Amino acid sequence: MPVAKRIIPCLDVNKGRVVKGINFKELKDAGNPAILAKRYSEEGADELVFLDITAAEEHREIMKNIVKKVASVINIPFTVGGGIKKLEDARNILLSGADRVSINTAAVINPDLIQELMSIFGRQCIVVALDVSRNYGKGGKNIFSKDGKNYWFEIKTYGGKKSTLIDALEWAKKVEKLGAGEILLTSIDADGTENGYDIELLNAICNRINIPVIASGGCGSKEDILKVFEKTQVDAALAASLFHFRRASLNEVKEYLHKNNIIIRL
Amino acid sequence: MIRIAIFDYGAGNIFSLKSALKRNGANVSVINDFNDVIENLDGLILPGVGNFDPALLSVYKCKKKFLNYIEKNIPILGICLGMEMLFEKSEEGNLEGLKIIKGEVVSLPKSLIKIPHIGWNNLEIVNEKSKLFEGIPNNSWVYFVHSYYTVPEEINIITARTNYGISIPACIEKNNIFCTQFHPEKSSEIGERMMKNFIKICTQSK
Numbered sequence: 001m002p003v004a005k006r007i008i009p010c011l012d013v014n015k016g017r018v019v020k021g022i023n024f025k026e027l028k029d030a031g032n033p034a035i036l037a038k039r040y041s042e043e044g045a046d047e048l049v050f051l052d053i054t055a056a057e058e059h060r061e062i063m064k065n066i067v068k069k070v071a072s073v074i075n076i077p078f079t080v081g082g083g084i085k086k087l088e089d090a091r092n093i094l095l096s097g098a099d100r101v102s103i104n105t106a107a108v109i110n111p112d113l114i115q116e117l118m119s120i121f122g123r124q125c126i127v128v129a130l131d132v133s134r135n136y137g138k139g140g141k142n143i144f145s146k147d148g149k150n151y152w153f154e155i156k157t158y159g160g161k162k163s164t165l166i167d168a169l170e171w172a173k174k175v176e177k178l179g180a181g182e183i184l185l186t187s188i189d190a191d192g193t194e195n196g197y198d199i200e201l202l203n204a205i206c207n208r209i210n211i212p213v214i215a216s217g218g219c220g221s222k223e224d225i226l227k228v229f230e231k232t233q234v235d236a237a238l239a240a241s242l243f244h245f246r247r248a249s250l251n252e253v254k255e256y257l258h259k260n261n262i263i264i265r266l
Numbered sequence: 267m268i269r270i271a272i273f274d275y276g277a278g279n280i281f282s283l284k285s286a287l288k289r290n291g292a293n294v295s296v297i298n299d300f301n302d303v304i305e306n307l308d309g310l311i312l313p314g315v316g317n318f319d320p321a322l323l324s325v326y327k328c329k330k331k332f333l334n335y336i337e338k339n340i341p342i343l344g345i346c347l348g349m350e351m352l353f354e355k356s357e358e359g360n361l362e363g364l365k366i367i368k369g370e371v372v373s374l375p376k377s378l379i380k381i382p383h384i385g386w387n388n389l390e391i392v393n394e395k396s397k398l399f400e401g402i403p404n405n406s407w408v409y410f411v412h413s414y415y416t417v418p419e420e421i422n423i424i425t426a427r428t429n430y431g432i433s434i435p436a437c438i439e440k441n442n443i444f445c446t447q448f449h450p451e452k453s454s455e456i457g458e459r460m461m462k463n464f465i466k467i468c469t470q471s472k
Contacts, residue, residue, distance in 0.1 A: 003385040003430055004407065041454070046386060072285045077409060077452045094315075097281035099411070099452065120277050122317045122347070124382045124411045181382050181413075212380050235385065265386040265407040 004265045005229050006046035006236035007253060008214060009243045011036060012053045013082070016062045019053070020192075020241050030244040034069040040243065041074040043250040046265055048074070049102070049184070049214075049238060051129075052082030053159060060089070064096045071097025079127050081184070090117055094125065102127040102184055105157040108164055108171075111178055118179030127214075128180040131156045132168045132201055133188040142169045144200070153201055160188045168201075169208055176209045183209065184238070187217035194220025194241065197228040206233040214238050222253045229262050267293045268468050270309040273348075274298045275324045278315025283345075286451040287311075290462045298324065300331035309468035310335055314346025314449055318359030318371075318414075321347055325364065336366060341442045341468045346412055349438065349445035358414050367440060369418035379431035382413040387448070389436055389456075393425040397470075398437065398444050400463050406456045408436070408448040415447060442471060 011018045011033055018036055019027040030036070037048055050070070052063045060083070067080055080093045081102025090101045101121075107114050107128050117126050132153050134144075140152025153168035172183060185205055187198030197218045206213050212235035215228050219239035228237050242248055257264045270292045272280050280296060287294045292309075312325075325332055335342065344352055353363045356371035363371070374381050388405045408428075415434040418424065426437035428447075438445040444464065450457035 003383065003387050003410075006385050068281070071279075071281050075282070075286060075452065075454055075458055077411070077449070094279050095281065097279055097285075099279050099282070099315075119317060120320065122278070122315065123413055124384065125278060125315065181411075182384060210376065210380055211382070212384050235380065 002263060003235070004046070004263045005257070006214075007225070007250060007264070008047045008049055008236050008238045009040045009045050009250070010049045010051065010216065010238045010240045012051050012240065013063065013066065014054050015059060016066060018244065020244055033066050034073055036244070037070045037078070038073045040250060041076050044254055044265070045076060045250055047076055047236070048078040050078065050080045050082075051102070052080070054082075059083075060092075064092055067093055067096040067098050081127065081129055086113070087116055087120070090121070094121060100125050100127050100181070102129045104129040104131060107175065108155060108157050108166065111174065114175055114178040114180055118181075123179050123181040126180050127182045127184050128175040129184040129186065130168055130172065130205075131160050131186050131188055133160070139165045141167045142204070144204070153204065156188060169204055172205045172209050176211050180211060182212045182214060184214045184216060190218030191216075192241075193218055196220065196224040197232075197237070199228065199231050202228065202232040202234055212236070222248050222256045225253060226257055226260050226262065229257065267291070268308045268465055269293045269295070269306060270311060270465070270468060271295045271297050271307055272311045272313055273300070273325070274313070275316045275321040277317065277320060278313075280313050280315070283311065283313055283451040286458065286461045287465070290458070290465055292465050300328035300335070307335070307340060308472055309341045309343070309464065312342065312344040312348030312351060314348050316347050318347065318350065318356045319361045322351055322359065322361045322363070325351065329364070332364070336443075339442045339471070341444065341464065341471050343464050344443065344445040345449060345451070346447060349447060350414060350416060352443065352445065353416055353418075356414060366443065367418055367423070367438070368420065369416060371414045371416050373414055374412075375431060382411060383430045384411045385409070387428045387430060389448075390427045390429070391425070392427060393439070396425040396437070396439050397467050398425070398439065398460055398463050400466070401459050402456060408450070408453040408456060410448045412447060442467075
């Protein structure tokens with residue numbers, strides 16, 4: 001049997017607590033990171049992602065300690081992102097027990113960082129996160145259209161706040177070339193809406209690269225996860241509120257996917 | 267207590283591996299030089315994180331001592347890169363491998379599948395007598411993360427395979443050397459059982 005599709009609960013961490021927001025805003029408290037990690041691991045999560053959404057300098061130590069705690073209680077892989085600016089930041093997180101680091105803003109500012117991290121830690125350790133939204137103005141290379149409106153997919157940095165005018169499709173190809181091992185693709189337009197993943201964006205990226213892609217943003221139900229695996233070539237589906245607020249358990253989701261002929265680890 | 271050393275190339279997460287061994291009752295030391303290694307070592311682990319050439323350089327500086335362990339037949343567990351390093355050469359690097367196992371390490375086929383191979387695959391056990399598989403059912407899910415795979419000259423040292431576009435060796439066993447292309451320390455309960463089995467192998471070789 002080929003590789004199983006992965007279900008990845010995502011834990012956004014703010015000042016040591018797991019939080020969940022809507023469209024990158026309005027943060028709600030969702031629990032203790034190590035306790036949630038253990039619960040998800042036991043319930044059958046295939047992997048976990050932690051995003052340090054504040055990532056201010058003073059929180060760096062807090063995050064390191066959280067990574068250590070999490071790594072000592074779970075035996076599945078996990079990725080940590082948020083505020084990783086340089087080689088030393090990545091090394092600290094990896095040596096504290098994370099399997100992979102995810103970089104976003106730092107990679108846009110300094111693309112050579114991807115190559116630098118890859119040559120030391122190996123390609124498989126490097127996840128490049130793309131926060132993407134539709135831009136209805138000029139500047140993009142790959143133009144899409146719907147309902148008579150033209151748009152392109154733009155990379156955003158600093159937690160979705162800053163415009164870069166970089167075309168996401170071109171950027172995805174570039175990060176693959178520089179040494180990214182996987183792309184964590186978040187649709188800002190879909191994030192927090194719980195209306196389903198951004199199928200159009202996911203297909204546009206998956207068709208252009210040959211490294212695995214994690215779908216993120218918009219998941220509100222198990223049906224959304226089935227749809228993303230049926231309609232796109234993504235390798236993993238990331239979800240946050242679905243699991244934090246116990247709208248569905250991991251087991252329930254995985255049984256449902258299995259019944260619908262998706263290859264899944266049970 | 268069983269004394270196991272993890273060799274640290276200085277390039278990645280060995281904390282999880284250390285935690286897994288400790289949870290299962292081993293006394294663990296992390297070393298970055300075989301020259302100052304502890305006495306009465308019962309087992310040695312070459313972990314699976316890093317890049318071929320830099321990792322090999324860190325072993326080269328104390329290669330003689332390392333070869334002593336092989337001669338003494340101390341159980342060795344090579345995980346992922348730790349498995350690949352034991353071969354003669356790899357497409358990932360320019361340096362010569364440790365040449366403990368005959369054969370080479372090559373890239374997964376780019377035209378067929380996404381690379382790296384990241385995720386959970388079934389373990390197709392071909393030699394159920396391997397002590398590493400005690401209590402492990404055939405087709406168990408284990409976690410892989412790699413871009414290269416091994417092509418051993420001696421086919422009969424392969425104890426398990428998996429399929430990712432093509433059939434690749436998932437486990438190899440030769441004398442007291444055990445290798446896994448996947449990461450047992452990241453493979454949930456199944457991996458935990460394999461870690462336990464390796465500790466048992468170390469106990470029996472004492």
